[in-house]
Amino acid sequence: MNHPLSTQGLTIGHGAKVLVEGMDLDFRAGELVALIGVNGGGKSTLLRTMAGLHTPLGGSVRAEGHDLAHLSAAERARRIAVVLTGRPQAGLLDVRTIVALGRQPWTGHFGYSRAADQRSVEEAMQALDVQGFATRSLQQLSDGEAQRVMVARALAQDTPVMLLDEPMAFLDLVNRVRLLRTLRDLARTRGKAIVLSTHDLQTALDLCDRMLLLHDRRAWVGTTAEARTSGILQRVFNAEGLLFDPRSGGFHPDH
Structure with a gap:
């Protein structure tokens, strides 16, 4: 097996x-x-x-x-999806874009093309309870919130x-x-x-x-x-x- x-x-x-x-x-x-x-x-x-x-x-x-x-x-x-320690350097990218990058292995650079990919991103944000700040940048979040965003990105990677x-x-x-x-x-x-x-x-x-x-x-x-x-x-x-x-x-x- x-x-x-x-x-x-x-x-x-x-x-x-x-x-x-x-x-x-x-x-x-x-x-x-x-x-x-x-x-x-x-x-x-x-x-x-x-x-x-x-x-x-x-x-x-x-x-x-x-x-x-x-x-x-x-x-x-x-x-395999992985989330390491340390706050990622994501510039001014908003939370939804960061989570969508988890789709890259399946869709290419932008990772947010098909309706199915969009569903994966939205479901991942909902599961980790980060949809409330989807339009905010990672820099605007607490360390705990940022960590949940990165777990959501890993979940969206499917x-x-x-x-x-x-x-x-x-x-x-x-x-x-x-x-x-x-x-x-x-x-x-x-x-x-x-x-x-x-x-x-x-x-x-x-x-x-x-x-x-x-x-x-x-x-x-x-x-x-x-x-x-x-x-x-x-x-x-x-x-x-x-x-x-x-x-x-x-x-x-x-x-």
């Missing part, structure tokens, strides 16, 4: 520095996966590598069974896979929960495999289907229920000064 995204023996890092090695991962249609770990543990590097933006140190990444190394940039963009690096970084608790619920619903109703990195462990445990945890150059993956009961969260985060209570599913400082 060809999953939307998978890795075989994947090793990631920078130069001679290995961050995580030997990863055999499958990301399934219809699920939301939280990628967690301490800073510098390889989360962003893994997302960039799985998006084809960073060369692996070993192993391979496959999108719908196709080795990313053998796909053109356009072919990758029709399979790919089987979405990779999101810290999409909740600039959101308050209410909007973090709202975004995760939206992404979970989109994964299930549209059959997407969505992977997002986050430091909001509690919300991820409550709303994601599975967790992928990077620690000590290895990857652990399991359901959120398994993450609560396996002891993995205690092993990783107790060493960082956080105590995980499996009964409540919450974290608190180690005093």
Whole structure:
């Protein structure tokens, strides 16, 4: 079976520095996966590598069974949408135009030609609740609003896979929960495999289907229920000064 995204023996890092090695991962249609770990543990590097933006140190990444190394940039963009950290430099482009650029892999430079493309753009803006400022430029938006616009652009790209690096970084608790619920619903109703990195462990445990945890150059993956009961969260985060209570599913400082 060809999953939307998978890795075989994947090793990631920078130069001679290995961050995580030997990863055999499958990301399934219809699920939301939280990628967690301490800073510098390889989360962003893994997302960039799985998006084809960073060369692996070993192993391979496959999108719908196709080795990313053998796909053109356009072919990758029709399979994988990615939102990286950092505020994009979009000049004076308005929100609707930015979201419409997500259609480029399918329609060419302007990405907003057919009625079907216009529907995709409008539906993406509605799903991420950014239609209210469709005519404003990105410069006029808060960091959280701008981040939602970029997720809407990725959704308009209409790919089987979405990779999101810290999409909740600039959101308050209410909007973090709202975004995760939206992404979970989109994964299930549209059959997407969505992977997002986050430091909001509690919300991820409550709303994601599975967790992928990077620690000590290895990857652990399991359901959120398994993450609560396996002891993995205690092993990783107790060493960082956080105590995980499996009964409540919450974290608190180690005093």
